Amino acid sequence: MSINWIARCLLFICAVFTLSGCSLFQRSEPVQVMLAGIEPLPSEGLELRMLVKLRVQNPNDKPIEFNGVFIEMDMQGKRFASGVSAATGSVPRYGETVVNVPVSISALSLVQQAIGAARDEFRGRLAYRLRGKISGPSFGSVRINSSGELTLPADMPERTQ
Numbered sequence: 637m638s639i640n641w642i643a644r645c646l647l648f649i650c651a652v653f654t655l656s657g658c659s660l661f662q663r664s665e666p667v668q669v670m671l672a673g674i675e676p677l678p679s680e681g682l683e684l685r686m687l688v689k690l691r692v693q694n695p696n697d698k699p700i701e702f703n704g705v706f707i708e709m710d711m712q713g714k715r716f717a718s719g720v721s722a723a724t725g726s727v728p729r730y731g732e733t734v735v736n737v738p739v740s741i742s743a744l745s746l747v748q749q750a751i752g753a754a755r756d757e758f759r760g761r762l763a764y765r766l767r768g769k770i771s772g773p774s775f776g777s778v779r780i781n782s783s784g785e786l787t788l789p790a791d792m793p794e795r796t797q
Contacts, residue, residue, distance in 0.1 A: 667700065667727070668693040669780045671766060672734055684741040688719065689734050690780075692770065694727040700772060701726045705737050707768035707780060711749055716764075717741040735770075762786040 670691045677685035688707065694700050703724045709717040719739030727733045749762075765783040772778070 665695040667770070667778045668695065669766065669770070669782050671764065671782065671784060677738060682743040684746055686717065686739050686741065688737045688739050690737060691732055691734055692727050693732040694729060697729050699726050699728050702770045702772040704771040705735055705768065707737055707739065707766055709739065710765040711762050712752060713763070714745070714748060716745050716749065
């Protein structure tokens with residue numbers, strides 16, 4: 637056997653492993669996370685507690701396992717709430733699931749938002765932004781970055797001047 641033939645065989649084997657490696661690490665679409673709901677929880681001391689429901693959608697061909705969630709929530713561009721959950725589960729392929737995360741809202745954040753509402757700065761709508769991550773054993777962490785607008789109920793008491 638010549639050195640040239642051995643070099644060609646090694647080059648061929650490297651090319652096969654490189655191509656098979658590319659197929660194993662296919663790019664996947666980012667996970668979509670949306671605010672699905674907010675429910676009150678019993679308060680503790682000077683903080684308000686809420687249960688934030690996140691709808692997690694998996695636009696990929698493989699299910700995603702998760703074992704923890706962290707979120708930060710801003711309202712009207714100001715830090716409003718944060719929370720963690722040791723929730724475990726999976727999001728099926730081309731499917732969705734709802735993950736519950738309890739969050740804490742500080743009294744200061746609540747007062748700032750109330751002052752803004754009293755000044756009618758919000759005009760019945762609150763802009764929010766969610767940031768955080770969903771942790772999993774097989775994929776590490778998936779970053780959450782979602783934003784939207786909450787509409788306040790129309791039957792809220794009118795402001796007097």
